[in-house]
Amino acid sequence: MADRKSKLVAVCGKGGVGKTAFTAMLSKVLMEKEEAGRLLLIDADPANGLTMALDAQVKRTMGEVREEIIAASRQATKAEKHQLTEMIDYMVLEALTEHEKYGLLAMGRSESKGCFCPVNSLLRGMIEELSENFDTILIDGEAGVEQINRQVVRRLDSLIIVSDATSRGLQTAALVKHMVEQDKVIKCGSLGLVLNRVQANEDLVKRAAEEVGVDVWGYIPQDENVAYHDLVGKPLTELPADSPAMAAVSEIVERVVLRT
Ligand SMILES: Nc1ncnc2c1ncn2[C@@H]1O[C@H](COP(=O)(O)OP(=O)(O)O)[C@@H](O)[C@H]1O
Ligand SMILES: [Mg+2]
Incomplete structure (x- = not known):
């Protein structure tokens, strides 16, 4: 179980709804908040979207x-294998990159079959270990609900479901709610929904979101600055603070994230 000291926040939702854009903007806001303390960002999407959105470098992914x-264990003798098991924690630490304002762990991909240490369990171990060194841990999840199913973390302080204004996005949100509240797959301090890319349809979206039955933590407008930064590959952390999406994320941080 991760140390209680650190605050664990994860972002989930259907693919393409803006999880990574939201997480990058949330990171930027938290980097500037003293209350958030030392920040660890985890890019848990094998496609490394968050790493790209931050324009950050990682030495190695966990994959x-x-x-x-796995390669080392194939060549190892029995005695060496035993040693290797003891070294795994240390080896995995090599995947942690320390930047000035945050630490970053990218999950990446790992294709090899091998009974030992699937990336998700490595990540789980790492989070538990690192929670002593970081105050806030923010996870940009893979699309869909698989990671929640596989219990990449066993407890979270906050789980933020991002959805766009589509019924499929909201259905995924409803599924996550069910997994957390009914199936109790994961222990969550609080669960909230963030509606992204909201345009003139706010009232309609509001009503549809209410049907999901998850607290709505905020609305993020469709923002051409986000689209532009992503198009030209500029980090989203360089969005101007008065950019509408960034301002909305700031407001969500003040009102909810720092208080849950
Ligand atoms: N508020 C927004 N305004 C404009 N474009 C957005 C907004 N949020 C996300 N996007 C765009 O939507 C696409 C998908 O976003 P992304 O964060 O990669 O989704 P996910 O991580 O959920 O798969 C990206 O091209 C991104 O630029
Ligand atoms: Mg993503």
């Missing part, structure tokens, strides 16, 4: 470290 562990 790459896993490949190295």
